[in-house]
Amino acid sequence: QKEVEQNSGPLSVPEGAIASLNCTYSDRGSQSFFWYRQYSGKSPELIMSIYSNGDKEDGRFTAQLNKASQYVSLLIRDSQPSDSATYLCAVRGITSGTYKYIFGTGTRLKVLA
């Protein structure tokens, strides 16, 4: 069964620090990877997508992909208390002729003021 693994946390970092969130996946053929942020009681919000090996930066967020190691990470620079949320890693595969998004259980991030 195709899986996406994340440490559930909580990961606690002080305000202004770099938060590093990690995700591994089992399907070596996966091509598309996503990070979602979910605040308590809200829906997942797409914050980053990455498709090629290497780094992709968007503001304070950097996604990193290593397909050989089947590893995706999200770095949040200058962490703010408002970044406190659960971060979901998702991997897209193809099944039955359509796209399937497989989600990890999420890592809870706490940014301490």
Add this chain to the structure above:
Amino acid sequence: EPEVTQTPSHQVTQMGQEVILRCVPISNHLYFYWYRQILGQKVEFLVSFYNNEISEKSEIFDDQFSVERPDGSNFTLKIRSTKLEDSAMYFCASAGALEQYFGPGTRLTVT
């Protein structure tokens, strides 16, 4: 910016009643999904829908559940006879060529 919308935001129903949760996906998207999240737990896949038919469903999506795209814009999830354990947030999502976007969710409370 286009977004997925869902109605109602909160639905309270009695056990055994039928509920219909509604979603309007992003207009040029072709792939549609329903997910469920029980309080404090992970997001669980229920069903995917493409080309006017179910493309995949999970073990959770039993005969009590059905989906429809009745008019080319709305996408509905029906639960025929609700159980207490159906109480959860239900999220609709739609995807284009690459990215999937979630709606705000419907909180279903079964009493």
